[in-house]
Amino acid sequence: MSKNFYAGCDVGSTTGKAVIMNDKKILAMAIVESEIDPELTARNALLKAMAQVRELNRLEDMTYLVGTGYGRTEVPFAHKNVSEISCHALGAYFIDKKIRTIVDIGGQDIKGISLHDNGTVKEFVMNDKCAAGTGKFFEAMGRTFKVDLTEFSKLAGKAKKSISVTSQCSVFAESEVISLIAKKNPPENIALGIHESVAKRCYTLLKRVGLNQRITITGGCAKNKTLVKTLKQILKMDIAELSVDPQIIGALGAAVFAKQNGK
Amino acid sequence: MDIRKNIRNKTSYIFTVTKIYLSVALILLKRGPFLLIDLWRYPWLFNFLKLYKLYKIMNFRKGHFKDGSVCTLNGIAILITNYIYDMLKNPDKLVLAEDIIPPEIIRAMGLTPFSPEILAIVLTIITPDAMEKYIDICENSGIPGDLCSLPKCAMGMALGNVLPKPKAIVASNLPCDAGMMSYVTIEKHMDVPIIRLDVPYNFRSDRAITYFSEELARMIHFLEEHTDGKMDWQELKNILKERNKTQETELELWDLAKTKPTPVASEMIYLSHLVTFNIFPGDKRSTEIFRKLIEFGKKNLEEGKGAIENETYRILLWNPPFAHFPMAFSWAETKHQAVLIMDSMTFNTIDYVDTATNESMIKGLADIIMQGPMSRHVRGPSENYFNDIFYIHNHFKIDMIWVADNIGCKMSAGLNEILREKCRERNIPVLVISYDLMDQRFTSSEDIKTCIDNFMETIMTGNLETGLFDTDAKHMISTER
Numbered sequence: 001m002s003k004n005f006y007a008g009c010d011v012g013s014t015t016g017k018a019v020i021m022n023d024k025k026i027l028a029m030a031i032v033e034s035e036i037d038p039e040l041t042a043r044n045a046l047l048k049a050m051a052q053v054r055e056l057n058r059l060e061d062m063t064y065l066v067g068t069g070y071g072r073t074e075v076p077f078a079h080k081n082v083s084e085i086s087c088h089a090l091g092a093y094f095i096d097k098k099i100r101t102i103v104d105i106g107g108q109d110i111k112g113i114s115l116h117d118n119g120t121v122k123e124f125v126m127n128d129k130c131a132a133g134t135g136k137f138f139e140a141m142g143r144t145f146k147v148d149l150t151e152f153s154k155l156a157g158k159a160k161k162s163i164s165v166t167s168q169c170s171v172f173a174e175s176e177v178i179s180l181i182a183k184k185n186p187p188e189n190i191a192l193g194i195h196e197s198v199a200k201r202c203y204t205l206l207k208r209v210g211l212n213q214r215i216t217i218t219g220g221c222a223k224n225k226t227l228v229k230t231l232k233q234i235l236k237m238d239i240a241e242l243s244v245d246p247q248i249i250g251a252l253g254a255a256v257f258a259k260q261n262g263k
Numbered sequence: 264m265d266i267r268k269n270i271r272n273k274t275s276y277i278f279t280v281t282k283i284y285l286s287v288a289l290i291l292l293k294r295g296p297f298l299l300i301d302l303w304r305y306p307w308l309f310n311f312l313k314l315y316k317l318y319k320i321m322n323f324r325k326g327h328f329k330d331g332s333v334c335t336l337n338g339i340a341i342l343i344t345n346y347i348y349d350m351l352k353n354p355d356k357l358v359l360a361e362d363i364i365p366p367e368i369i370r371a372m373g374l375t376p377f378s379p380e381i382l383a384i385v386l387t388i389i390t391p392d393a394m395e396k397y398i399d400i401c402e403n404s405g406i407p408g409d410l411c412s413l414p415k416c417a418m419g420m421a422l423g424n425v426l427p428k429p430k431a432i433v434a435s436n437l438p439c440d441a442g443m444m445s446y447v448t449i450e451k452h453m454d455v456p457i458i459r460l461d462v463p464y465n466f467r468s469d470r471a472i473t474y475f476s477e478e479l480a481r482m483i484h485f486l487e488e489h490t491d492g493k494m495d496w497q498e499l500k501n502i503l504k505e506r507n508k509t510q511e512t513e514l515e516l517w518d519l520a521k522t523k524p525t526p527v528a529s530e531m532i533y534l535s536h537l538v539t540f541n542i543f544p545g546d547k548r549s550t551e552i553f554r555k556l557i558e559f560g561k562k563n564l565e566e567g568k569g570a571i572e573n574e575t576y577r578i579l580l581w582n583p584p585f586a587h588f589p590m591a592f593s594w595a596e597t598k599h600q601a602v603l604i605m606d607s608m609t610f611n612t613i614d615y616v617d618t619a620t621n622e623s624m625i626k627g628l629a630d631i632i633m634q635g636p637m638s639r640h641v642r643g644p645s646e647n648y649f650n651d652i653f654y655i656h657n658h659f660k661i662d663m664i665w666v667a668d669n670i671g672c673k674m675s676a677g678l679n680e681i682l683r684e685k686c687r688e689r690n691i692p693v694l695v696i697s698y699d700l701m702d703q704r705f706t707s708s709e710d711i712k713t714c715i716d717n718f719m720e721t722i723m724t725g726n727l728e729t730g731l732f733d734t735d736a737k738h739m740i741s742t743e744r
Contacts, residue, residue, distance in 0.1 A: 082720070083716075083717050083720050083721050085717060085721045086720065086721050121721045121722060122687075122722075123683070123687065123722070124717075124721060124722075125695075126717075208680065208683060210684075210687060
């Protein structure tokens with residue numbers, strides 16, 4: 001058993017993710033809810049992942065640790081921090097070397113990333129000034145329907161047709177959705193309309209970095225099956241499903257980076 | 264050592280700032296007791312007096328580059344002080360001219376040109392929040408918030424009654440709808456006669472030059488009718504001859520900037536041009552500023568030094584510089600070893616003005632206005648925008664393009680997306696920074712830094728070696744121990 005342990009910790013706005021590897025394989029991964037203090041989020045995620053690795057008892061035992069995500073600079077025990085854009089690219093490419101385009105839908109931003117043939121970042125764009133289309137947007141919409149995110153996705157999946165939601169702004173979209181519900185429109189059709197509006201936003205972002213096959217989706221919202229299906233329809237292209245939890249791709253990229261740096 | 268260096272830096276800063284404040288005071292104090300009335304009527308003068316803040320740039324620079332930067336700031340400080348002094352002193356000769364209108368003709372007529380847009384830019388560079396209250400005044404009066412903030416500043420200052428009332432206004436259909444609309448508001452509020460110059464959309468033809476020369480003749484006639492100004496053709500000739508000299512000197516400075524590593528950079532290039540060619544073109548003091556800058560550049564060249572140590576990246580900035588974050592470039596030099604080489608507001612390929620006859624001078628000025636920055640970039644075919652960018656990229660050995668994507672500029676928004684595609688085809692790294700030209704509340708300097716950091720880390724320096732992927736992931740995707 002290798003005694004080297006490499007970790008990546010992605011401190012996001014909504015969740016903290018950690019991945020631990022040794023020289024041979026991925027040993028553990030964990031997802032925790034974000035705390036107000038990014039350092040605490042990072043610690044919680046790492047401790048949860050470490051609990052799955054018998055030989056690891058202390059954070060200090062980590063051979064190399066890379067922090068990423070919006071709170072990455074607030075992780076004092078990280079040896080290095082790397083931007084989440086690089087980490088998502090690295091993580092996705094590590095899993096599937098044919099990936100050339102990524103849409104990452106996180107808690108508070110969306111990113112479109114295009115990759116060179118060697119997996120390095122070619123271009124990226126971010127939607128970081130507006131909550132529309134992010135995880136927070138889905139949360140707000142789910143609240144309007146009084147369901148959680150999984151149920152919200154399932155609800156949209158039941159729709160026979162969609163009702164367009166025109167507002168791109170989360171606040172206005174919420175008002176619009178309330179009006180549509182009040183007018184007795186079927187909730188599932190409204191829910192699908194919401195998914196389509198997010199998928200169109202992703203499409204615009206991806207167009208800006210160039211749409212090259214193979215495309216994948218990462219981040220917490222990648223678990224929303226209806227969103228992935230809607231995005232496929234709008235892109236008229238297939239979306240590659242990664243063989244690991246898409247929410248931990250940033251942390252995985254950070255761990256791969258840690259492995260490479262810590263060797 | 265650090266303490267000594269700090270003391271030396273602080274002493275040098277205090278000495279430089281004190282010296283420039285004495286020069287500024289000498290000019291402004293010529294107003295005598297009227298200065299107190301001016302300060303009361305035009306509260307933005309207090310913002311101007313915070314000029315010392317700009318000199319913090321010195322702390323980031325060394326050697327001849329530091330001297331060149333200070334020389335630029337000194338020259339600019341004196342020119343702007345004179346500009347403001349003339350405005351305060353000559354209310355009977357004051358002509359409010361939109362920033363795109365070069366002031367040569369107005370000066371040759373013995374009048375005093377004054378542009379609220381230029382004042383707004385200068386004040387924001389000195390104090391980043393200087394224009395926020397005027398933007399709010401403008402928006403609260405019912406002007407749409409999504410217009411470019413530069414015309415919003417001009418309107419806000421007019422509506423806030425902090426601009427002197429001119430004898431006449433010269434506006435144009437440049438560079439955008441918001442700019443045009445702003446002068447309707449200003450005209451109505453000030454109740455002053457106005458002329459709007461009609462700049463043709465396709466301007467690269469003799470027909471366009473002839474048409475626009477007639478427009479300039481109409482402007483001269485208008486000003487003679489509504490002010491005490493009288494066209495002095497000999498004076499215009501003198502101004503334009505000096506303008507040609509300034510332009511020739513500036514070209515020499517640009518030649519230095521082509522060298523790798525560049526011996527001149529940043530404010531020496533963009534701020535010097537912005538102030539000299541927009542405020543005092545055809546003035547000996549403007550030419551003198553460039554001569555001094557060339558001397559500093561040549562000293563660096565002789566000593567085999569670049570403006571900064573370890574120049575790694577050369578930047579082309581497209582669209583107006585970040586007015587509320589003037590430290591952006593000195594920060595980028597220190598943090599990323601990236602130097603600003605050229606920008607869209609500075610670069611031009613305008614010919615010298617032929618001063619042989621009155622007609623040739625007017626034609627030359629017509630060409631200057633039509634081919635001014637922004638004017639030529641957002642009018643006519645999109646090639647006007649891209650040709651300049653790729654020419655500069657090649658000519659000045661640029662490594663990356665930073666696009667200052669002013670959120671209020673609808674005309675460049677579409678162009679910037681096409682630019683991304685064109686840069687992709689050419690494999691040129693491009694960073695589009697979404698910000699508001701005059702309002703830091705939209706994107707703060709910290710946000711701009713984060714955006715640049717992300718780009719530098721991810722695209723310019725952070726691209727990882729392919730060797731990273733020599734491990735086969737298939738064997739690693741397992742959480743079994």
